Amino acid sequence: MHQPSTQARPSIYYNYQVFKPWLPSANPLQKRQKVVIAGSGPAGMVAALELARLGVHSVVLESELQVSQGSRAIVFTRRSMEILQQVGVADRMTENGLPWRFGNSYYRGQRVFRMEAPHDPDDRFFPMINIQQQYMEEYLLDACQTNPLIDFRWGNKVIKVEQQPDFAQMTVDTPEGTYLLESDWLVAADGGRSEIRTAMNLPMEGASYEGFFVIADIRIDLPLPTERLAYFDPEWNPGNTILMHREPHGIWRVDYQLPPGETPEDALKPESLKARIDAQLAMIGHAGTPWEMDWNSVYSARTLTLPDYVQGRVIFTGDAAHLLPIFGVRGANTAFQDAQSLAWHLAFVVKGLAHEKLLANHSAERVGAAREIIDEAGKSTRFMTPPSSGFRLLRDAVLSLSLTEEFVRPLYHWRTSRPHEYSHSMLNSTGDDNALFTAGPAHGAPPQNIRLSANDFLLDHLGGGFDLLYFTEGTAIPVPLQQVVATSRSLGVPLKVIAVGASQPVDGADLTMADSNGHFRTRYGVQASGAAYLLRPDQHICARWLTLDATRLQAALKTALPQ
């Protein structure tokens, strides 16, 4: 019998709410579900919310009775905020988080590199925002619990999965025992230690790095701005790296590497934590400032992915699908992109709007993203935790040179999580004008946000289906295009038409954006009326035309939704 803890987790700043378990005896007999999601972390909840937005009901099974322990993921990227905006929680993140854009690397007391993340006036969100994962989960949870298409079940743990040809049968354990649940699809969003992945015995490809890092959250009053702080090879921890980040509520994340051979158990002893945190504070000139521990944990860097996220009727997503190093904020930020991608691909298959091979595309796109991240994050990881004496020698040579030589300093650059461009997706149109554009987001790229007015941006209006941006100064969308749109809609495909460039509402468009100074057209590389962009439900571009006609719109929609 599954007995999750009913004790609120300890925290000096977060008030954990313990929820009542969902019990099978208190609910009617379970019919077969369309989608069951195991795990209510960032990936599971974003998937559920985005599925619901596309009209697909899901059951979310969460083995615990409260949100996750400790701050865990604390840095969220602009693209993550854009995805969270799509599922309705970006405002709460903005209201309570700490935005930032500068990163600093220190060696021998000297700042040897300062990174400035660009902040485009067309972007609504900052490059980064810091907030503890519990809050982010709470905001997603509130959205899930008020959504009639999401059946959220606390204290429900999947303990067995049997694959059938066209559904998955799960044994779900609860505080009053097990029940059986069938679903056309099971989304395994059960985290880095995924028991579903382990039980299915699925091997992951990639590398694990030696060496452990301690993560500790302390409450301390430090007169420092919200910026990334990285300290290399300090005297108190020779050869190793320390990272610090400000979090809301006066909490600081201190993240330090352990000397080789030290066990996680030894490292987490209170006296060990205290000595090292005191040494770090002394090094940055704040010796003796009082502090209080909230939470700590140990991790090691891994760059591993499943080679295919779709395994029969089980689809892996987020950390259950891949394990990525913390450097470059890869965990939750990748999970949001995974979940957003998964949700729309799966929704269109569940609703019969595309063939199951659309799921193979999801896997190909996201495995491709994971491999790109592994390649990039591997570079950062090899700099932060050199895996051999050669790598260590080179890293140390760079540290030493960086005190006086400008050219090595960019090697400190912390390659931050960024959205993957699906440049070679099979959903990209083959007969469009992608190659003829000289500006604007290309095939597979995420959209460029546009500031329409003081508090009004393009991305505020996108999502929930395909979006067609049609650039025109005319009074109506051409009738043949309107007919293609109407035909698609009659088949159930959600497709919104946004006219860009006219001062009055355009006939046949759901929305008109004036673009009186031509700024939107410039950023999208549009030179004349009649150009268009087609955006997938994850807002990535799948087709763009200098002059759109009905035949080519029809063809692009057909390519994007394989039958």
Added chain:
Amino acid sequence: MTTPKNTLTIPGLETVYDALATAIDSAGPDKSNLFLVKLALLNANLLADPEVINAHIQAALRDL
């Protein structure tokens, strides 16, 4: 290995030979590796050609 247009004269090579030996001794056995890698990176930056540098790496690895 690519032959650059400008090579060291014999007296120039002899000067570098002595300077390198003296610098390795001055860095000491614990730091000579670090010193040599720093030097390699400085020279590589001036060469500005990953292919030439890779050819030098291969040449230096030979007959160790």
